[in-house]
Amino acid sequence: MNIRSLTRGDGVVIGAAVLLLIASFLDIYSIDGAPDGTDIPSLWGSGPVVFGVVLAGLIGAALVVVARALPQPRKVAGLDLGQVGVAFTVFAAWCALGNIFDPAGAFDGEGGVMDGFGAGLGLILALIATLVMAAAAVATPLVPALKGALIPAPRPAAPQPYGGQPQGGYGYPGAQQQPYGGQPSQPGQPGQPGQPFGGQPQPGQPQPGQPQPQAPQQAQAQAQPAGDFSPFWFAVPVPRPLFAEDGSPTPIAELAPGTWYLAVEQRGANLVAQTQDGRRGVLQDTSGIQRG
Numbered sequence: 001m002n003i004r005s006l007t008r009g010d011g012v013v014i015g016a017a018v019l020l021l022i023a024s025f026l027d028i029y030s031i032d033g034a035p036d037g038t039d040i041p042s043l044w045g046s047g048p049v050v051f052g053v054v055l056a057g058l059i060g061a062a063l064v065v066v067a068r069a070l071p072q073p074r075k076v077a078g079l080d081l082g083q084v085g086v087a088f089t090v091f092a093a094w095c096a097l098g099n100i101f102d103p104a105g106a107f108d109g110e111g112g113v114m115d116g117f118g119a120g121l122g123l124i125l126a127l128i129a130t131l132v133m134a135a136a137a138v139a140t141p142l143v144p145a146l147k148g149a150l151i152p153a154p155r156p157a158a159p160q161p162y163g164g165q166p167q168g169g170y171g172y173p174g175a176q177q178q179p180y181g182g183q184p185s186q187p188g189q190p191g192q193p194g195q196p197f198g199g200q201p202q203p204g205q206p207q208p209g210q211p212q213p214q215a216p217q218q219a220q221a222q223a224q225p226a227g228d229f230s231p232f233w234f235a236v237p238v239p240r241p242l243f244a245e246d247g248s249p250t251p252i253a254e255l256a257p258g259t260w261y262l263a264v265e266q267r268g269a270n271l272v273a274q275t276q277d278g279r280r281g282v283l284q285d286t287s288g289i290q291r292g
Helices: 009-025 045-067 081-100 122-139 212-224
Strands: 027-032 117-119 232-235 240-243 251-255 261-267 270-274 280-283
Touching: 009 081, 009 122, 027 261, 045 081, 045 280, 081 122, 251 280
Parallel strands: none
Antiparallel strands: 027 117, 232 261, 240 251, 240 280, 261 270, 270 280
């Protein structure tokens, strides 16, 4: 579960759930002319309000937030967990609205006994909380302002020039950087300058500490089949979209500079990368990446 996947809309849902929980401990009724010491029950004193408003709203908010934080979507009875949560929040708002209009329920009394009864502060706040909760749950996938990240991703400590190697960040291996497809440094041999993804040594490029005849061995090592692929850490010079493995054209995440990602598989010229929250996708643009 990754809280960085939560959106601003999820933050509104969480805030509304907290308000609903607070409202559940306040008065359910208001009685005109009642003495100050009158013991008026809270929302927890009414079974229909507890199940139809309080619990339904809290369960719906929990399902919406958990569904967003999970790396893979979960389904309940063929429906996404988030969709079930949205349905709970709408149901809670509907029940709260009904209780506002008729707080006493079927017990209307006779002879004016219930004339002074009205919706209490707890019931009014519960209606506001559930309406805000349902509106945020429904509108989050539709409104760009609500789709923004609730917790911004960490930025590098200092800006790096284009093509520069990021320092630190998620999964930083702590070793000298090597471009993907480059020859690893041997003991006693200084590291070679970074090359782009799948780059070959330039003709006539000196190889410090290594005889020139070994250059064909380097080319052979770079041309190893994908079956000999080993996972490695890498960083991107500019933001790059990460697409679903099923070939869907919609990106599932964006790889940001200054953060290290794990390449777990190679598919032709593409890489299958894993993000911080465990999601996997295909990186189609591998030009200029830096290997850790």
